């Protein structure tokens with residue numbers, strides 16, 4: 001007989017959205033069960049072995065792509081979700097984005113949302129990145145950005161006693177990054193929530209307007225499991241939440257639509273002298289513009305090799321200049337034109353194609369914004385002193401002087417011309433809105449047609465939030481707990497950084 | 510028009526189907542060969558790669574990278590194997606199929622398989638056919654990424670680029686923070 005578990009609330013996914021919801025519900029005294037597909041790795045289990053960490057922490061080992069295989073989409077698959085892989089960059093949702101959500105019927109009252117932001121920031125200990133953690137390319141890049149008319153700012157980060165190792169994207173082995181696995185998840189567990197790692201939810205089973213149970217499987221043994229609860233909260237993240245709805249036969253034709261991204265690629269500058277950009281935090285300065293954002297990103301060897309443009313010998317030659325390279329990521333907030341769906345392969349040959357497909361192509365408008373971003377980044381790198389710039393396209397462009405940047409237009413005419421193009425910020429697919437015919441989730445975070453099924457993750461966003469989305473997802477989840485569980489969170493939660501500090505003292509968890 | 514990855518896989522399957530009269534009689538032998546090659550992989554300490562797939566990775570690395578890791582080119586394949594063995598993904602079989610394709614792709618041009626070609630013609634083959642992001646020939650870009658991952662994951666290669674691990678960092682402030690963190694971990 002199939003094993004069965006019961007709880008009052010079941011939360012699917014332990015990332016930015018799920019962990020916040022689980023904490024608040026557990027704090028209110030509810031019996032909460034968190035089901036997480038990925039493993040539970042503590043700082044002591046993490047290392048700087050990039051392939052091994054990428055394999056264990058990233059969905060599909062970091063190899064998730066769109067259907068055309070010309071865009072990779074990175075997501076976390078572990079307790080803490082994608083937050084474990086972040087650079088701890090924290091931005092509040094821009095006001096114009098909140099208003100755009102409002103226009104679609106996604107009501108996030110300004111005062112309450114700001115209160116939610118303040119609350120999650122108090123848990124994550126958000127503050128400016130201290131200059132002693134800047135990597136050695138930072139000051140130059142700030143000057144370069146300024147000299148091309150950009151407005152460089154330094155990031156707000158969620159860290160405590162960071163040692164600037166530069167390996168944030170493979171999890172923090174020192175326990176210094178205050179991601180969900182170091183804050184909300186252990187705080188929820190301390191209040192009685194139960195987290196089940198390696199447990200994948202494969203189907204939502206409902207009768208009429210009520211979800212009865214979830215069908216799950218143990219990812220290591222394949223053993224099936226049934227989970228019964230009063231209320232269910234989907235927080236598997238964009239792509240995954242719509243996929244689960246589609247697999248369950250819910251909202252066909254609607255779930256998966258309006259998927260958007262902050263998408264982009266990296267522009268590299270090669271400097272005469274060694275910079276040793278690896279020696280400090282990966283992301284220190286940025287420029288957030290209307291059509292594109294530019295964010296510094298300095299990677300350790302494997303990740304840098306995976307994003308550096310060039311083929312074979314040319315790529316190897318560029319890698320030899322590792323110490324001399326500085327990098328700026330260009331990000332474009334895309335329109336919600338992406339779509340997650342179950343393809344023919346899934347229907348006919350599930351054993352081989354047991355995953356959702358993702359369709360996304362940049363429009364000419366987005367491509368043009370991306371090219372402008374690459375041009376600005378290239379000019380900033382040249383102004384910072386780079387003697388050669390490598391732009392993320394298949395053509396081997398020589399960009400050594402400002403007038404050369406016009407070559408970018410010719411070389412990046414379509415998405416498949418790009419190299420290393422992708423996104424770590426997928427959003428949408430189970431959007432909130434007032435249009436019952438189009439929007440999967442109603443303004444009370446409830447999946448339309450099902451009284452006890454809610455969503456609390458990035459898939460709620462009807463358009464890209466434009467900036468790095470983690471904080472916005474946490475704040476929206478914090479706001480959503482009222483509708484989901486009738487919970488009113490306290491003004492501020494002081495225990496966040498204190499909890500992380502305790503974990504650090506105790507040998508990094 | 511961009512052909513989706515699934516459409517490309519379907520097209521490849523279609524071609525295979527059309528060629529069935531050629532390979533179907535050979536299928537039992539191929540199955541025996543495949544099993545034996547997998548066993549050879551296990552005997553060589555590999556966890557998921559078949560021996561020919563590991564050879565294809567090492568061969569591509571040898572043809573495209575400047576110097577061998579201290580343990581030889583097979584280290585690149587071992588690193589890729591370690592990575593693949595830890596990945597949970599319904600898409601993993603595609604990676605495996607691509608590696609097999611990489612090894613035998615030169616046979617379509619009536620030459621020897623990749624790992625049996627001399628380095629110069631091998632490099633020529635890779636430069637000629639695998640330097641695009643588009644169309645069918647864009648698909649093996651994943652194998653390029655695997656080779657890069659396996660190669661630069663080698664500590665000696667990373668050091669040869671001038672990369673320094675936390676223990677070797679010059680940034681004294683950060684290094685001392687690291688030392689303190691490590692000491693605390695040890696105590697914990």
Ligand SMILES: Cc1cc2nc3c(=O)[nH]c(=O)nc-3n(C[C@H](O)[C@H](O)[C@H](O)COP(=O)(O)OP(=O)(O)OC[C@H]3O[C@@H](n4cnc5c(N)ncnc54)[C@H](O)[C@@H]3O)c2cc1C
Nearest residue numbers: 013015016017037081082086087089201236237458468470
């Ligand atoms: C490399 C990287 C760097 C980033 N850096 C930043 C940054 O610095 N700042 C920032 O603001 N944002 C950053 N982001 C984005 C941010 O982390 C995500 O937008 C955010 O975490 C998404 O939150 P979520 O709750 O929607 O999903 P996630 O945090 O991804 O959590 C979803 C969880 O649900 C689990 N899950 C999915 N489906 C199922 C299922 N069927 N059954 C069980 N479990 C399931 C997944 O395994 C995952 O753990 C980064 C992302 C990546 C990948």
Ligand code: SF4
Nearest residue numbers: 162163165166168172
């Ligand atoms: S840079 Fe800081 S927060 Fe990031 S992994 Fe290293 S120690 Fe942790």
